[in-house]
Amino acid sequence: MPFDGIVTKCIVNELNDLLAGGRVEKVFQPEADEVVLLVRSKSQNYRLVASANANYPRLHITASQKENPQTPPVFCMLMRKHLSGGKLLDISFHDYERVxxxxIESVNELGDLSVKRVVVEIMGKHSNIILLNSEDKIIDSVKHVDSDISSVREVMPARPYFLPPAQNKELPENIVPERVFEHPLVSEAKHVEGLLLNLIKxxxxxxxREICRAADVAPKTPVAALSHADKDNLISALKNYLARINNNGFEPCIIYQDKNFLKPLDFYCFVPEQPAIYKKYELLxxxxDEFYSLRDTNERLTQKMGDIVKVIKNGIDRCEKKIALFNDKLREVSDREKLQLFGELITANIYCIPAGSETARVLNYYSENEExxxxxxNEYKSAQENAQRYFKQYTKAKSTYLNATQQLKDTFLELEYLQSVQTMLENCSSRQEIDEIRQELTDQGYIRASARNSKKKQDKPSSPLDFTSSDGFQILVGKNNKQNDLLTLKLAAASDIWLHTRNIPGSHVIIRAERREVPDSTLLEAAILAAYHSSAKISSNVPVDYTLVRNVKKPNGAKPGMVIYENFKTVNVTPGEEKVFKITQNKINF
Known part of the structure; x- marks a missing residue:
């Protein structure tokens, strides 16, 4: 997330256009390191959020409203005292630093107008929000930095405020692209990216890296290895980039992981040079606001599903250990038939075996070769006792084999179930979906039910994913195992088509046929959705079975989502973000 000097310039220009001349009506501090100013400007209300969070420091206008503590923190009370009712004169930054x-002009204790300054330092773990008086002395700050923490720069009440140490770099407007490769730093730079980074503020x-991509030069290319053409391309790309910065030709955007636009990867004030999934915005x-809101939502979902992930992982680990244990037992009793054979051969030759013998050499009349x-x-036992001993060992081995085989089968079914729940959990995009999986695991006994959760009001069940094929057929995709059962066993008609990845955990997919013949194109699209909503979503040539719903049955006592089916056909598909996006947009052209 490059909240660098270029982004700082973009956001400062934007905030000045919107807020300069406005009035600070209220001040809130919803978090220990976050302050919100409610500004009335140009007949509109704006919420200006400043955060000194070590991971997400920022300054921008937000539409979200967080719950405020009942008792305002001391810093919030000071901000209200000095800023409430004040006029926001301007917003500025210095030399492309992230400060x-x-x-804000407000009335002081004597009734005179004075200018207070709120300084937002966006510097990772050193980020801070500092309130200064008209003489640039610190009134207070969100984070106090004393001499024990930093011997270079103290940030404490009543101390004079100093800017962070300046970087020895050139301002973008002072850069002459044609002379970049004549700079003394060229001899010290390891590669092109490092040269630009150490040269330009x-x-x-x-x-x-974006400038290097625009020039079609690898960012880590050593400066000495650049050809004349590479240098010319870099100079041209840098000149174009600097022109856009100096002319405020910003194009804010968010880069996303996929075309669901739910998982943001990065933001910037220019669209990316490399192919990427991004969305442009009019305002940075x-x-x-969208980027940090989605990041916050995703982090909260990750935290909420953390204990469920642990339960599933422990369950899968336990199943894998049990499978290894049962396989060992089956190997141990793999020669059980020989024990029965020994007992029967001893019984058949019981009168020919002398007492006290350590071995008996007998004819194996069960063998075709009769060897x-x-x-x-056991030399201390009679022949009859030896035969009985082998029969008992055989009975025990046979019992072990039958029990281990059944338990191995049950464990494989449990493992398949837990893997399906794991896949569903990975695809969750809302709190409600996570709660439904939690409830499912509680019902199955994997999570202990608490009295608090039992009294909690149940939300209305979430709905399956609903798509329309290019041929106009409705395609439904289950989001959890209970929904899979509901789709397949309750909602679907007997003539509808059911799809599922073969031997791979995933969602049940239903094509609503409505007594029409389903074309191959719709089958292909539904198969792609089935493969995408499975644990094989990033694989190729994924086998997807499909059959009529009437051929799908649920065995007695089976876990949620577990079914058996017959009379099926198989199609191999390769799922992908692009294909799924086209299906969701109903623009099919693979």
Missing amino acids: ISIN GFSPYTC SAAL YIEIPL
Whole structure:
């Protein structure tokens, strides 16, 4: 997330256009390291959020409203005292540093107008929000930095405020692209990306890589290895980039992991040079608000499903250990038939075996070759007792084999079930979907039911994913195992088509046929959805079985989502973000 000097310039220009001349009406502090100013400007209300969070420091306008503590923190009370009712004069930044100043004119204790300054330092774990008086002395800050923490720069009440140490770099407007490769830093730079990063203020590694991509030069290419054509391309790309910065030709965007636009990877004030899935925004504030909102939602979902992930992982590990144990037992009793054979041969030759013998050499009349075999004996037991001993060992081995085989089968079914729940959990995109999986695992005994959860009001069950094929057929995809059962066993008609990945955990998919013949194109699209909503979503040539719903049965006592089916056919498909996106947009052209 490159909140670098270029992004800082973009957001400062934007905030000045929207908020300069506005009035600070309220101040909130919903988090220990986050402050929100409610500003009335140009007949509109804006919520300006400043965060000093070590992971997500930022300054932008937000549409979200967090719950505020009942008792405002001390810093919040000070901000209200000095800023409430004040006029926001302007917002500025210095030399492409990630230090933004918000100048607010307000009435002091004596009734005179004075200018207070809120400084937002966006510097990773060193981020801070600092309130200064008209003499640039610190009134207070969100984070106090004393001499024990930093010997270079203290941030404490009543201390004079100093800017963070400046970087010895050139401002973008002072850069002459044609002379970049004549700079003394060229001899010290290991590669092109490092040269640009150490030379130009406000540039992040991401910005430097984007310039290299625009020039079709690998960012880690050594400067000495650049050809004349490479240098010309880099100079041209840098010149174009600097022109866009100097002319404020910003194009805010968010780069996403996929075309569901639910998992953001990065944001920037220019569209990416490399092929990527991104969404453009008119305002950088809108992009930042969306980015951090989605990041926050995804993190909260990850935290919420953390204990469920642990339960499933422990269950899968337990099943794998049990499978290994049962396989060992089956190997141990793999020669059980020989024990029965020994007992029967001893019984058949009981009068021919002398007492006290350690072995008995007898004819194996069960073999086609009728060869003689040696049978070990206990010399202290009679022939009849030795035969009984082998029969008992055989009975025990046979019992072990039958029990281990049944338990191995049950364990494989449990493992298949847990893997299906794991796949469903990975595809969850809302709190409700996670709660439904939690309830399913509680019903199955994997999670202990609590009194608090039993009294909790149950939400309305979530609905299956609903798609329309290019031929106009409705395609439904289950989002959890209970939904899979509901789709297949309750909602689907006997003539509908059921699809599922073969021997791979995933969702049940239903094509609503409505007594029509389903074309191959719709079958292919439904198969792609089935493969995508399975644990093989990133694989190729995924086998997907399909059959009529009437051929799908649920065995007695089977776990949720577990079914058996017959009279099926198979199609191999390769799922992908692009294909699924086209299906969701009903624009099929693979």
